[in-house]
Amino acid sequence: MELLTDTICAIATPVGEAGIGIIRLSGPQALDVARKIFSHKDPGLHLQSHTLHHGWIVDPDANEPIDEVLLSFMAAPRTYTGEDVVEINCHSGYAVLNRVLGLVIGSGARLAQPGEFTRRAFLNGRIDLSQAEAVIDTIRTRSEQGLLLANRHLRGDFRQLVENWLEILEQAQSRLDALLDFCEDIPEETAREPHLYDSLLEALAVGVKQPLRAALNRFEEGRVLREGLTFVLVGKPNVGKSSMLNALLGKERAIVTALPGTTRDVIEDTLLLGGVQVRVFDTAGIRAEPDEIESRGIEMTIRSLTQADVALWLLDHGRPISEEDQSVYEAIAKKPCVVLLNKSDLPPAFPAQSLNERFPGLGPALSLSAINPSDIEGLKARLAHSYVRTPVNNCGSQIVPNTRQKECLECALDSILTAEALLRSNSYGELISFELGSARQHLEAIVGRAHDVELLDRIFLQFCVGK
Ligand SMILES: Nc1nc2c(ncn2[C@@H]2O[C@H](COP(=O)(O)OP(=O)(O)OP(=O)(O)O)[C@@H](O)[C@H]2O)c(=O)[nH]1
Ligand SMILES: [Mg+2]
Missing domain, CATH: 3.40.50.300 (P-loop containing nucleotide triphosphate hydrolases)
Incomplete structure (x- = not known):
């Protein structure tokens, strides 16, 4: 479990000459840090959440004004990261942004790693891993079709699909477990139930295997869109x-x-x-x-x-x-x-x-x-x-897996096919339940229910700093 006790900061816009450049802060001290360097004409002002405030960024040591800004404060939990967030809208120029960033760091924030804001959004349960991956797709895509696809994933369509499959697998497992409990005291041969097995085969094929295969078939089309x-x-x-x-x-x-x-x-x-x-x-x-x-x-x-x-x-x-x-x-x-x-x-x-x-x-x-x-x-x-045109039309309103998600889907499908074979051969309930459990684990990896630091690094370090 990663600890999220510090406050991170980064320049969230490309550094260069432009109208506006944004410095973003997230974490428990975000507001305290901002208060140290933000000067408002009413010093006693309460910085109301989800509101823009006009003022100046001032170097607190030299008491020197640096830039005229708009500052927004968004109190947890209704924010991008799920934490307190402050965004400082400065003028965009190399010197201005670096100076303000330096003041923010000097006031107690730490420079964020690439993708760390989105990583926190994930760790705080604001989004699942498939939505986090859609964030990077949204930033990277250069085409309208790619954007449409990224948006479907971003709003959680893939997560819903996976959760639906997980529920079906879970139900199948509990039906098997119930049968096993019921048959605990009777000879092993009777611990298999043809009626139950037939209905499980049907539920798995229609509810999980077929839509999962269809999603896998769309992988190549998605590659073109991404x-x-x-x-x-x-x-x-x-x-x-x-x-x-x-x-x-x-x-x-x-x-x-x-x-x-x-x-x-x-x-x-x-x-x-x-x-x-x-x-x-x-x-x-x-x-x-x-x-x-x-x-x-x-x-x-x-x-x-x-x-x-x-x-x-x-x-x-x-x-x-x-x-x-x-x-x-x-x-x-x-x-x-x-x-x-x-x-x-x-x-x-x-x-x-x-x-x-x-x-x-x-x-x-x-x-x-x-x-x-x-x-x-x-x-x-x-x-x-x-x-x-062919791939775009075929994708319709569907989700399309990326390479990591495709690998998870393939592993899940393997386990489901094994479970099916076991059901058909009227095998032991424990064996079938084990395979269903393994399918669930692979699907859970898509949404990041089970994750390790390496996986998160692999995904989030591809992001830019400030996202
Ligand atoms: N009449 C006519 N001339 C063409 C056409 N397309 C190209 N050209 C001429 O063909 C010549 C070679 O064109 P390029 O585009 O340089 O050909 P290339 O295949 O890139 O040549 P390399 O880089 O040398 O391999 C130029 O004089 C062009 O103006 C065409 O459709 N009709
Ligand atoms: Mg040529």
């Missing part, structure tokens, strides 16, 4: 990869020239597609006999290909297919791939249908030109349709 997608533009030199990157982004991000071998590094930027964040890599052209610099560039291209979700393979429709195109085809291997026949404004040097004979296993090629805006809109719509 982390976004990565596309990589690949092709032989001069096919128009950098032109395509610029066109997709709507800005001059990469250098485009008529010379083959212009791009040598991997260039990365992001755009939003169907409400989901998409990273796009532009890469060095893959060629048969590269010089030393080009070889390094091609190595980086291959590395980007392994990282990406989808390859956008560009071919130049104005030039015949060559050995270099063959090298790209081999490099892409089994990666999901969209074939783009670029430079459709030029006379075609080969029939589009011949592509599938030459490079089997690819979907239909999209003929387009990087210099034609309506083609680019068409490409975006197609990519959104194929790779973005």
